[in-house]
Amino acid sequence: MSRKITRKASGWILDGNHAAAQGVKLSRVQVIAAYPITPQSPVTETLSEFVEGGKLDAEYIAVESEHSALAVCTSASMVGARTFTATSAHGLAYMHEMLHWAAGARLPVVLACVNRAMGAPWNVLNDQQDSISQRDTGWIQIYARNNQEIIDSVIQAYKIAESVYVPVMVCYDGYVLSHTEMPVDVPSQENVDRFLPPYKPHTILDPANPKNYNLVTLANPRVNAEGVLCHGYMELRYLLQEALQNSRETIIRAGQEFGELFGRSYANMFWEDRLDDADIVIVAMGSLAMEAIVAADMLREAGHKVGVLGLRVFRPFPKADVLKALKKSRLVVVFDKNISYGLEGATCSEIKSALYGSPINAVIRNFIVGLGGRDVKARELVAAVNKSLSSLKEGGLTQEYPEWLCAI
């Protein structure tokens, strides 16, 4: 395909929240509803300034809660508007019911989750417990490693969501990214318009053609008034699972097209760093995946063949891709900024599940790190990998429970 590409470099210094807001503006979002919460607030403050200043032709709807914010977005999406909301931690938890609703109604809402720890006790700093706790709501989840990936992921999120009719959550670490400034290339409106066609809703509420949507749908399929056999509840759930299973192709294609237009390809489900010859692989998600690259540098200097698998898309989980990437590994060290209490970190469970039944016999070690904003240093990751290496001799492919990098 031949396209005339205008690639005007536009280097800005932006924190993660402003990068997200710029992405929303460039995506020509039509309805925004959000409730302020630390550390998300600057996203919505910036967007409200855009709308107020006439820089973004959107309705900004002030609401009294996060539950209402997402209710507004689902309703607006249903009548054909491109919608956006953003939240963190308790706000996301408060949206829980509507998260299910948006996915079940197959509405392509895009939500920025600025990852923050959950109370009790109160904590406003970063970990990923909030979005991981929502993994089973039927949303696609994309994690950004830096501010460039935030703006790029928001723009791609609309393309993905509106292609597969599944809502997308773009997650990025609170403070570590949300309040940290770094150079960001802001795409031109012209190119974003080329990348992102207008939203075509699959259903639209229209008084001229009245329809019932998401009405009581009981267990079994049922013939409708027109004599057509329609889905029961379970068939609709199957279709949502099918949409997520099949969304990998759309995610990769969107990332590839993005790369063609903007010079930054996202044709992947995770970022690979030196996996080609690595027999030791560090797995991390979000900004931690950048820190892991520094740790890999240090371990390489010490003579170890270390690579990094930086998870970008957590749902749908790229089982087949992970399997391929870990082919040569003999040790996989998974760092989680979340914990599924009573078991282990969520990404560790997924990695183990991906390897089930495969010939890969790698030892898997899991470390819980960085909860509630606890700083995670590259040298701590290095120490954890070295500790895992020495435990290789003790045998046992996995340990029953994860280790914690904390002072207990």
Added chain:
Amino acid sequence: MGTRDCQHICSESSPAIGEAGTTGEWRDAFPVIDQEKCLPVRQNKPSCFLCWLYCPDAVISRTIPIRINMQYCKGCGICAQVCPACAITMVNEEEFCPSGTD
């Protein structure tokens, strides 16, 4: 044939009689109308029609005499409650229909 042929990706339907299923199957109490007490019948002209107005399933006709579509009447009893002339009585479905009949 599976349900995929309906081509819906979320639950949807057109507003139509019976789009929520034959709700009459839910019924366990049957509305019995005493025509001698019903105000529109007694006066032989449109009058209260509160049963028509309040019926949540819109199965009562605004006619003289009123008619109830028993295929969709789910037996909630709201008509009996709102009738100003106490012309409607809810009768237990099993008593009303001898066993073995529907």
